Amino acid sequence: MPRSPGYSHTVFTLRSLAERSSLGLTVLVPGRPGAMDAPVAWVHNTELPDPSPYVHEGELVLTNGLWLGQVSPAQFVRSVKGAGGSGIVFGLRAELSATPRDLVDACREEDVPLLEISIEVPFTAVSQAVADMLADERKQALVGMVRRGDALATAISRGAGAGGVLNVLRHDYDLPLAVVDRMGRSLGTAGTDLDADQLHAVATGLAKHPPALEVELGEAGRAALFPVGAVGDIDAALICLRPLRRLTSAEREGLEQAARFLSLEVAKQQAVQAIEMRFASELLEMVLSGGSRAGEVPGRLRAFGVDPGGPLAVCSVAFAQHETATLHGLAEAIGEFFAAEGVPVVVAGGTQDVVAVLPWRRQEDGLPPLAQRLVREVERRFPGLRPVAGLGGIASHAAELRPALLQSREACRVLTRTRTGPRVRAFSQLGTHRLLIGLLDAQTSRRFSAGLLDPLKDHDARRGGDLELTLRTFLDHDGQWSATAAALHVHVNTLRNRLAKVTELTGRDVARTEDRVDLFLALTIDAMD
Missing domain, CATH: 3.40.1390.20 (HprK N-terminal domain-like)
Structure with missing residues (x-):
């Protein structure tokens, strides 16, 4: 070259x-x-x-x-x-x-x-x-760095992106290069192509603390990583498909210089994404608040390529049983999924979930399979976590978005409190008792559950008893004494004695419907946590 x-x-x-x-x-x-x-x-x-x-x-x-x-x-x-x-x-x-x-x-x-x-x-x-x-060598190295810096700055300022930076490097060094972000997405290549496994290996290396300086890329061998960060965080890496030991000092200096310029490109992209995300978040606020700002919703939807006059679907995504319902990169992953599906979408991230609003002119029963594919893609991007998606009803047009948005978020919130079971649920599929629980904040519902069940748990821990198991089994068998006793392999009189103790400790009588409801809800909340 x-x-x-x-x-x-x-x-x-x-x-x-x-x-x-x-x-x-x-x-x-x-x-x-x-x-x-x-x-x-x-x-x-x-x-x-x-x-x-x-x-x-x-x-x-x-x-x-x-x-x-x-x-x-x-x-x-x-x-x-x-x-x-x-x-x-x-x-x-x-x-x-x-x-x-x-x-x-x-x-x-x-x-x-x-x-x-x-x-x-x-x-x-x-x-x-x-x-x-040596003086001449250092002079030429400095001149080369300055000229390369000018070329890199020009490429960035003209919007050439990561590909433009790689082209500048390839004028100097005949090296196979790529830029990969921490989500495993290829932002540009020169002289090589990375497959899905190699991209995943790079993302795994970037996720380490500190980030890896080399990664194994299968048949391609070891590759050197030069981290790219915008504001202290490592957001991507400049990849050279050569191990560090095979790179000359001049090549390493050039790659490190290019990585610093790529940080500018990453920062620019993050700024654009932040503006778009804020624009989308404001749209959700307009939908939820209603009033005078509701008139701005159609225009905002059009800006994202979504027809406000046609049917609209809302999907809320979060991670179940996780300290943070949303993670950095989740909104981007969702946006990329719908882009790959050829579906225009507005994606807005919040503290509890990420909401996607999309046009939906097909049958409503086609929405859950799409959400299932979305959940699988998110899980691939965030291994080890349990993504869930809640769906609201189909809004006939933009003015009807508010109920669909509230329903999807509520369905998602219920799913985030579960360890097992379905990953995708529509609001209409949730049991009535779960909807009631969903109306309470998590702290209130946990306090209610603990107030009833903690005495049973303490008793079982001290005495080696089975009061909690007995209560669950009794309610699972719809309060039928004989069936419950058979399931527990105990005499009916033993069952009656245990449930009498439950009444004594909780203040709830299993013979009364309203008390059974309280105990059932407490057990459901406990299982969700």
């Missing part, structure tokens, strides 16, 4: 040093394959018999061989190699007009590059040449 001028780096290598004619270097041993083209960190002048304590990884050793006679060339070469030195430059002197054959053989044996410098050229010339090359 062609590269844009001004972005390439002049990396200091043994080959680039040898190609400087002013130094008069001769390559005697090229070393292992690729050694002449590997980056060199710096130069180190030494005459110590064992320079390993002072030579750093990637440094080039300059020596006149004054250590000869103290250690063998083989020992000296092994010391340089053991310290991670990139090679040896042997400087000739008046007393030694040729590089010792033993040193050449030792370097060849250890695959350590060996270069020879003539007596006329001092080591200071090599140091100066290296300093000049």
Whole structure:
């Protein structure tokens, strides 16, 4: 792939040093394959018999061989190699007009590059040449970063999005790249395509604390992740289908720079989504409040592509048995589901649920299957949680939305308090007793249930009794004494004694209908919690 001028780096290598004619270097041993083209960190002048304590990884050793006679060339070469030195430059002197054959053989044996410098050229010339090359490298790197920054800023400002950022990177580096958000959605790719499993692996890596720096992508191998965050949170990642160890420092710097610019794009998208969400939330407030603002509802619906004059359905979604009924990204997931279904929708997030208002010209019995698919998709996006959906009746037009909205939210609220059972329910399918419970706030209903059942639970815990089980079984068998006794495998007299104790502890007589209702509601609330 062609590269844009001004972005390439002049990396200091043994080959680039040898190609400087002013130094008069001769390559005697090229070393292992690729050694002449590997980056060199710096130069180190030494005459110590064992320079390993002072030579750093990637440094080039300059020596006149004054250590000869103290250690063998083989020992000296092994010391340089053991310290991670990139090679040896042997400087000739008046007393030694040729590089010792033993040193050449030792370097060849250890695959350590060996270069020879003539007596006329001092080591200071090599140091100066290296300093000049490194300065030029840093200058070009800085120029490249500035130019790339300008290109990235231009791409973002012109609305090129994540794809535009990846195109800028691909002008510099021939790397397979992608941008994936924490919901596992692909925001852009360049030189690669990620399948559903790979997208899920990236999302899983981003969900860790702290986020993973690499993820395993199956046949594609390990990929490097460069987190993208808008306001402190990690919202996405720039993915390079190469492990970190295979990326050069220049490539990593470029990817990190691009990730910072992608944060601007993510922040912009979040701002747009926040405006849309607020616009949608205001619509729900207009529907609920009625009055003068109800006249604005049709216009708001049209802005989202929803026909206010036709039949409308309302679906409320939340998570059952969860501290937070809604989570970040739930509204987006619901919006994307309906977009994939080709259904225009208004999606508004609240503290208790996320509401979707959509046109519905089909039969009402077709709505639950759609809601079931929605719940399954939400569960896929939020594994380990239990999403539920409540449906209201079909509103004939926008002016009739309020009852449908209230019904869907009430049905959803009832479902959020259950551990098992249906994930989708219409308001009309809820039992009357559940509707009554749904009219109470959670704290009030729990207090009512605990007031009746806690004495039974305490008694059973202290005595190892079965009063609560007996009461549940009695009500499940519609108050039939014989059937209840048979189900519990006890005598009818034992059953009567237990229920008498229930009356004593709760103040409710199972022989009276109104007291049975209280006990039934208390048990239902307890099961829902």
